[in-house]
Structures are given as structure tokens and as C-alpha cells.
Amino acid sequence: MSEDALHGDEPGAEVPGGTPAGDEQAGDEQAGDEQAGGEQAGGEQAGGEHGMGEHAVDGGDGDEHGAPGGDAAAPGPRTLAIDVGGTGLKAAVLDPEGRIVADRVRVPTTYPLPPDAFVEALVRLVAPLPHYDRVSIGFPGVVRSGRVLTAPHFVTSSGPGSAVVDSLLAAWTGFDATAALSGRLGRPCRLANDADLQGLAVIAGTGLELVVTLGTGVGTGLFSHGSIAPHLELAQSPFRKEQTYNEQLGDATLQRIGVAKWRKRLVHALDKFHVLMNFDHCYIGGGNARHAQGHVDEKFTIVDNVAGLLGGIKLWDGDATHAI
Numbered sequence: 001m002s003e004d005a006l007h008g009d010e011p012g013a014e015v016p017g018g019t020p021a022g023d024e025q026a027g028d029e030q031a032g033d034e035q036a037g038g039e040q041a042g043g044e045q046a047g048g049e050h051g052m053g054e055h056a057v058d059g060g061d062g063d064e065h066g067a068p069g070g071d072a073a074a075p076g077p078r079t080l081a082i083d084v085g086g087t088g089l090k091a092a093v094l095d096p097e098g099r100i101v102a103d104r105v106r107v108p109t110t111y112p113l114p115p116d117a118f119v120e121a122l123v124r125l126v127a128p129l130p131h132y133d134r135v136s137i138g139f140p141g142v143v144r145s146g147r148v149l150t151a152p153h154f155v156t157s158s159g160p161g162s163a164v165v166d167s168l169l170a171a172w173t174g175f176d177a178t179a180a181l182s183g184r185l186g187r188p189c190r191l192a193n194d195a196d197l198q199g200l201a202v203i204a205g206t207g208l209e210l211v212v213t214l215g216t217g218v219g220t221g222l223f224s225h226g227s228i229a230p231h232l233e234l235a236q237s238p239f240r241k242e243q244t245y246n247e248q249l250g251d252a253t254l255q256r257i258g259v260a261k262w263r264k265r266l267v268h269a270l271d272k273f274h275v276l277m278n279f280d281h282c283y284i285g286g287g288n289a290r291h292a293q294g295h296v297d298e299k300f301t302i303v304d305n306v307a308g309l310l311g312g313i314k315l316w317d318g319d320a321t322h323a324i
Helices: 115-126 166-172 177-185 194-202 245-249 251-257 259-277 307-314
Strands: 079-084 088-094 104-108 134-139 189-193 208-214 218-224 238-240 281-285 300-302
Touching: 079 115, 079 194, 079 307, 088 115, 088 307, 104 115, 115 177, 134 177, 134 194, 134 307, 177 189, 189 194, 194 208, 194 218, 194 281, 194 307, 208 259, 218 245, 218 259, 238 245, 238 259, 245 251, 245 259, 251 259, 259 281
Parallel strands: 079 134, 134 189, 208 281, 281 300
Antiparallel strands: 079 088, 088 104, 208 218
């Protein structure tokens, strides 16, 4: 790979081991919270059998006692899985086998978003959903022992890329989201970084596995033989041209520079991650993962965006939370 390619400006730059990137324009594809579909070069898409419909917050057409389409839900505890994103808040109720028992609900993320407004938004979001016994939340930031340590999107005035507000930074730092949501929802809650949560749904559990999520921002989760490693906010570390991975690969940048240039930056990021960690396999998820389709080799798998919800069940496994 040439030096120009590493800096994302050379036509035909390649993802490590992949095929040349194309020259399509940003207007041909629109970023968002759509699932990343299709097959990876040299490997199958993970999680594809769990596709779901997306409906507005007033609920869907699902039956409280069965999965969409009429299949009976498996007996056992139901999990309310919430996927918190910089552009949208999503939720679904899952049976013990990961089947969705009613269509998921979604609302846009609004700004500014202090912690109390965040909790109220989630309470309203899940109100139309059927009965659940426990709650799992994937959060875009550093989480430890149920408390938020960082919330890069939500400390800003109007969303990613806008100014950080000191009062929001103070309010979010150390916020006990687990206690707040448990109190309002009346169910036990567990909170994890969203990339870690997604990883629980897709990893094979062998060797060193990396999960990279591409949405409003960039998320990463690392797993060793199926166990979650202590979370590292790689997205907030320097990447290129004195900017972070989040700044260079976030959705706002994708919309500004177009798919072709953005994907070449992704080439460089994946290469750096592999040099840094020597992972055995990497799973790429999130709404913008589809732009890597056909440009990654057998070390990479594009995963369904629904994994951000399905990991909610795994979060309740006995050994899932030791490093969260």
C-alpha cells in the first residue's frame, strides 16, 4: 500500500488483502441505521438470520405472545435490548433464543441530551413494547460498573461535531445510568459499551477477535477467547491529520467527502488496527459497514446491524460482564 493510499487520496486503495475500492459517489448510497447486508469476500455475513422490521415509536404489528410472523416465543426470561446511537435510539424485546417478540421501535436521538432527558426518552421509547424481565443497554461511550465514564456524542450542544458543553460533560461523567433506568423501568438493567455488546452477538469465541462499528462514530470492542477485554476507546485516539478515528470516519465525514474517499480512510484504519492488535478476525458492523462490502478479505466479516440488539441476551451470561 502506497503512502498516498494510506492517506486516503489515491484511487484504487485497498483494504488489507482486499480488492480495489471503487469510485462511486456519496450520493449513490445514504448512510444511516440500515443493516449491513450481503456477504463478505471469503466469508458469510454473521447474524443475517435475525433480520427485523423497523417501526416508529408507536409500536409495530407484533403479538406480545409471539415473534413477528406468528412463531411462538421460547419460554424463559425476556430481554429488553436497547441500542443507543448518536442518531437513533432503538429497542426490541427478545426471547431467550434471540427471537424478537414484537417489532422493534426507534426514535431519532435529539440534542442537547442531558442524562435526565436521555432516561425519559428511553422510557417513552419502550412504552409500547410487550412484557420483559430484564434490560440490556448498549451505550456509545466508556462504561464501567453501570456508570458512564464518557459520552462523546451527548456532551455536545447539537450532536457529533458540535461544541462540548461543560455542564453536559459534568452531568454525564460518572452518571449511574443503570440505577436510573432500573428505577424508571422497574427491571434489573445492565449497561455496556455498544461495540462490546454487539460483539457478544457475533464473535466465534476463539482467538483474538476485534469488533468495529461504523455509524455516527466509530466503536471498537476486543475479545480474547470469547471474553470481553477491558474497553479501549480507540476511536478517540489520533488517526490522521491531527484528527481522531471518530472525526475521520464518522458519518458526518462520510456525508461530506463521499463513499470512495471515506472507504480509503477505512482501509488505513483497519490496517492500523491489525498492526496494533494482530487480531485473528475482525467483525465490521453498524449502519455504514455496508460500504466495506466486497472490499475486505477473509480476516473480516460484515455483520448485521441487528447484532447491536441481539447482544443484549449475551450480556446476562455469567461471564459476560467481568470487564464491563
